[in-house]
Amino acid sequence: MPPAKMMVWMTWSELTDSPRVTKEEFQAQLAKYPKTSILIACTKLSVGLGYGPDACTVPPDSVADDHIPIVFPPSLVPDVNRWFHKEGRIPFFNGQLRYLAAETLRLQSLHPVPEIPENGPENGQFGELLLKSGELLYKKHVVVEDELDGYANIAAEFLPIYEIASPTDPLFSFMRFYIWLMKIIPRIPTNLLKFDLEAEFQKVFSFTTVTYSEFIAAFALHALQERQTQTFDKPIDATLRKSWFKTTSIPETTLEQMFETVSFSLDSMPDPKDTLGYGDFEFLKDRPYFLFKDEMYMLDYEFALGKLESAVIWRVLRNLPNERKEPWLSYWGLVFEEYVTWMFETYAAPVLHKVYPNPKYTSTADQICDQIIICGDTAVLIEAKLATCTAADRYSGDYEKVKVYLEDKLVTKGAGQLLNAVRRLGAKGADVPDYLKSIKKIIPVIITRDDVGGCWGVNAYLNKRFKAQLSTKSHKGIVVTPLVSMNVSCLERMMWVLPREGLR
Amino acid sequence: MEESIEADPTLRQPFDAAVKYVQQGAAPKLHAHVEAYKELAAHLITDFGMKEDREKSGTDRTLPNSD
Numbered sequence: 001m002p003p004a005k006m007m008v009w010m011t012w013s014e015l016t017d018s019p020r021v022t023k024e025e026f027q028a029q030l031a032k033y034p035k036t037s038i039l040i041a042c043t044k045l046s047v048g049l050g051y052g053p054d055a056c057t058v059p060p061d062s063v064a065d066d067h068i069p070i071v072f073p074p075s076l077v078p079d080v081n082r083w084f085h086k087e088g089r090i091p092f093f094n095g096q097l098r099y100l101a102a103e104t105l106r107l108q109s110l111h112p113v114p115e116i117p118e119n120g121p122e123n124g125q126f127g128e129l130l131l132k133s134g135e136l137l138y139k140k141h142v143v144v145e146d147e148l149d150g151y152a153n154i155a156a157e158f159l160p161i162y163e164i165a166s167p168t169d170p171l172f173s174f175m176r177f178y179i180w181l182m183k184i185i186p187r188i189p190t191n192l193l194k195f196d197l198e199a200e201f202q203k204v205f206s207f208t209t210v211t212y213s214e215f216i217a218a219f220a221l222h223a224l225q226e227r228q229t230q231t232f233d234k235p236i237d238a239t240l241r242k243s244w245f246k247t248t249s250i251p252e253t254t255l256e257q258m259f260e261t262v263s264f265s266l267d268s269m270p271d272p273k274d275t276l277g278y279g280d281f282e283f284l285k286d287r288p289y290f291l292f293k294d295e296m297y298m299l300d301y302e303f304a305l306g307k308l309e310s311a312v313i314w315r316v317l318r319n320l321p322n323e324r325k326e327p328w329l330s331y332w333g334l335v336f337e338e339y340v341t342w343m344f345e346t347y348a349a350p351v352l353h354k355v356y357p358n359p360k361y362t363s364t365a366d367q368i369c370d371q372i373i374i375c376g377d378t379a380v381l382i383e384a385k386l387a388t389c390t391a392a393d394r395y396s397g398d399y400e401k402v403k404v405y406l407e408d409k410l411v412t413k414g415a416g417q418l419l420n421a422v423r424r425l426g427a428k429g430a431d432v433p434d435y436l437k438s439i440k441k442i443i444p445v446i447i448t449r450d451d452v453g454g455c456w457g458v459n460a461y462l463n464k465r466f467k468a469q470l471s472t473k474s475h476k477g478i479v480v481t482p483l484v485s486m487n488v489s490c491l492e493r494m495m496w497v498l499p500r501e502g503l504r
Numbered sequence: 505m506e507e508s509i510e511a512d513p514t515l516r517q518p519f520d521a522a523v524k525y526v527q528q529g530a531a532p533k534l535h536a537h538v539e540a541y542k543e544l545a546a547h548l549i550t551d552f553g554m555k556e557d558r559e560k561s562g563t564d565r566t567l568p569n570s571d
Binding site: 489 | 523525527528529532533534537540545547551552
């Protein structure tokens with residue numbers, strides 16, 4: 001595959017040679033319009049620009065070319081085209097719409113403008129709103145001298161960007177969680193499962209997890225059809241109506257209940273909160289649909305498909321008493337470990353990979369790590385971590401907060417476990433299982449459910465911490481490679497190669 | 505993976521960028537995921553009592569890049 005291409009987006013201040021826009025100025029500009037008009041436009045632009053399917057966060061050039069004369073005034077079109085085609089600056093990306101929707105929702109609830117969608121900005125004004133949104137997705141770079149702090153700083157600054165330009169197809173994130181529900185949880189011995197998942201879910205939602213999954217899939221199907229059937233010469237509708245379900249036997253009250261769980265309406269909005277950082281779209285993740293006059297508008301395809309996971313894990317978590325929150329997350333940690341095992345068992349060629357889930361030393365019940373994959377004389381030691389990074393840390397842009405998170409969730413519990421394993425395997429004691437006695441190389445790997453494991457800077461940070469504590473004397477005769485960190489999406493996108501190549 | 509590790513021992517980049525086998529977008533050849541998706545689509549049709557129109561759109565859809 002070609003190397004990742006880094007691109008810089010276009011900003012309004014550079015395009016128009018004007019001062020950098022402030023958040024307050026932007027809010028004042030948005031306040032002139034009905035919120036409804038901007039939110040519906042976000043949905044339509046998301047469909048028009050094709051965001052979501054196949055991890056599309058930036059439209060193809062031809063689609064961008066079609067939209068430039070529509071969303072910019074004629075006087076600016078030549079400049080936009082020059083910046084786009086000559087300077088390589090991208091005019092449109094998904095993050096703009098997220099920010100525009102989020103800022104619209106952060107406007108005061110006592111909005112002075114009547115909610116008449118037709119009174120919104122003219123088409124030719126949306127380019128300005130999009131570029132200003134992109135411009136506000138910004139935090140000034142902080143220079144950090146220490147190398148380790150520098151890596152944490154890279155992670156802190158780039159984590160919101162990594163999310164905005166996610167390389168993961170949202171449909172696969174959805175299917176991952178569906179597989180957890182349908183295939184992974186049933187594989188786990190019931191004595192290890194400390195919760196009755198359905199009971200907990202139905203304390204919060206009046207559906208089974210199966211029905212909820214099917215609704216999320218059906219809504220996504222509608223969004224896919226909108227994108228697939230859209231042609232440039234037709235107005236974009238993008239409205240999810242109850243009538244779309246007219247060929248089903250779903251009662252209208254059930255549909256309304258379901259709409260209510262995934263959407264918000266302007267008259268039921270909580271007071272706007274201060275943002276945790278420019279990448280903070282937590283409200284939209286929890287309520288990715290805008291409900292207006294009994295019709296729904298999908299504001300973000302990725303968030304909409306992530307709604308299954310966010311409902312099952314996070315909404316239920318919020319409903320649990322404090323003493324049961326940590327066990328609830330441990331439950332999902334166990335599910336995640338089992339999923340990683342299942343992935344290798346299902347996709348990796350058995351002749352090339354011998355999979356040892358939950359491997360233990362022979363003389364004790366001590367776990368070596370979460371999984372070991374033996375490829376020839378190489379042992380891949382895996383730690384699979386849920387590694388949830390709170391919104392307050394992940395959007396803070398503060399390297400000190402991210403450093404504390406990395407130390408707590410991935411160094412102590414991940415790299416530390418791998419370090420112990422390397423030392424004990426390297427010591428070649430009597431308690432090392434036979435299948436590990438003749439290995440010549442160890443690859444330590446951390447796989448996270450959270451995106452963070454694949455973000456810039458994180459691997460360097462973890463590897464530096466790992467290597468600093470590893471003495472070459474502790475593994476004489478065994479090569480130990482640098483530690484590798486990835487997120488589960490990377491693992492899924494890499495799996496296609498394992499039927500024919502060894503993981504080494 | 506080994507070559508990538510040797511080429512960039514600090515691994516500042518995301519794993520995606522460091523390894524040539526990991527591509528952006530739909531994960532290819534995840535046959536069990538595709539099967540699960542087909543099962544979901546079939547259950548959806550049954551459980552929602554979908555009639556012809558929706559059946560057609562529901563079953564035609566396959567995961568992208570799933571060959």
